[in-house]
Amino acid sequence: MARGRRPTEEVREDVLAAAGALLLREGMAGFTIERVAAESGASKVTIYKLWPSKGALALEGYFRTVEPVLAFPDTGDLARDLAEQLHAFVRLLTDTPAGPVVRGLIAEAQRDPVLLAAYLERYSGPRRRLAVDRIEAGRRAGQVRADVDAESVVDQLWGACYHRLLVPDQPLDGTFADQLLGNVLRGITPR
Amino acid sequence: MARGRRPTEEVREDVLAAAGALLLREGMAGFTIERVAAESGASKVTIYKLWPSKGALALEGYFRTVEPVLAFPDTGDLARDLAEQLHAFVRLLTDTPAGPVVRGLIAEAQRDPVLLAAYLERYSGPRRRLAVDRIEAGRRAGQVRADVDAESVVDQLWGACYHRLLVPDQPLDGTFADQLLGNVLRGITPR
Incomplete structure (x- = not known):
């Protein structure tokens, strides 16, 4: 898959953007790794490799999104x-x-x-x-x-x-x- | 039982004092209605009649104890x-x-x-x-x-x-x- 060859840093940014947007749209209740995967185009396996837990991903996505x-x-x-x-x-x-x-x-x-x-x-x-x-x-x-x-x-x-x-x-x-x-x-x- | 005839206000104060002391000694982890009952001399039934939940009793006992x-x-x-x-x-x-x-x-x-x-x-x-x-x-x-x-x-x-x-x-x-x-x-x- 072409997607698998994207640089990790690029995938990471896409996942964080998707995670932050999902979190601010629906709150923690609607926040799942499945949905972040679907909305970022990254696989669940990739996401679990990059973040230790759903909470850690939510936190970092939130930080990235509210920073500006x-x-x-x-x-x-x-x-x-x-x-x-x-x-x-x-x-x-x-x-x-x-x-x-x-x-x-x-x-x-x-x-x-x-x-x-x-x-x-x-x-x-x-x-x-x-x-x-x-x-x-x-x-x-x-x-x-x-x-x-x-x-x-x-x-x-x-x-x-x-x-x-x-x-x-x-x-x-x-x-x-x-x-x-x-x-x-x-x-x-x-x- | 003689205890059952004590005025409700007196029982209430004893239970709150016991609850506050237990909470400040052991934290929420050690806080149970059973132990408050044992330490106050009131029955569990009485305590459940006077407070809607363990959390409500803890809160009021805490308030009463830290007030002074x-x-x-x-x-x-x-x-x-x-x-x-x-x-x-x-x-x-x-x-x-x-x-x-x-x-x-x-x-x-x-x-x-x-x-x-x-x-x-x-x-x-x-x-x-x-x-x-x-x-x-x-x-x-x-x-x-x-x-x-x-x-x-x-x-x-x-x-x-x-x-x-x-x-x-x-x-x-x-x-x-x-x-x-x-x-x-x-x-x-x-x-």
Whole structure:
């Protein structure tokens, strides 16, 4: 079969694209290796050779697919760039099946240490790094105080959104994103 | 049996105390209605009459047991009171089985809408209220700006800790608690 001779990297990209699209269209409930195989044109055997489990493939496909949506702009204005990215992130979680997918992945990871390690290494860790890098660039531009720990800011912007996703006492929306940014940029005490 | 004649409220309190103690000692893995019955002196039939499920009993027992640990002081100094409570909260999550218990409850709640509703109504909702009330008292004392939304502050202090509990890319500890407070009280931008 001609298909078998395609370079592995090309097959890998096709499978990830198909996996991510399927996941965001139907959520984990509709996500099977069979369907990814059918939609990517790769064989199930090939897919099982490249990924250790369905969860690992789903995670990587998800990461690959949402990556462009969650890119960090750098216009030189930290407040504006954080706002743009945080609003895109909230829309992804609320307007697409990404919300239920991420809820399911984080829940499953509490019981499955292998999935948790993969989630940290392949998804949350690299995404934190992009945010920390943007905040550090802001610090170099004089927009963030020298004593601020950038990692903790990540938990107060994106982490706070994950908290509302998982424990929905209050709405996760654009208003919330703006409140988070206002609190952390200006502080809540009188200036 | 003399025991059967005790007022329901008294039995209820004994069962909740036993359930909370068992849960914090052994986690969900060791938590059974049989053991709660044995340790509280109530019958399994009585327990099943008072709670719809093992999860509901665990949740309420947990809430009752951690309530005094998580009380909100009001000394008039908002920064100090938030710090004291937030540090106690972090210690509870990291130094006792409360961490794994809460991870398990939140994970299970993503798949079980009845548990999620109970968690919001009986645990996270009332706890948010205590925090919001303390922040509003701080606002009346001139320690919080008029335009700040107190609910979003809750997600940036306690929610950020839940985020590190569930997605442990970075440590959940006292240093983190202080960073969260510093960011949100003073803001991260130069004053």
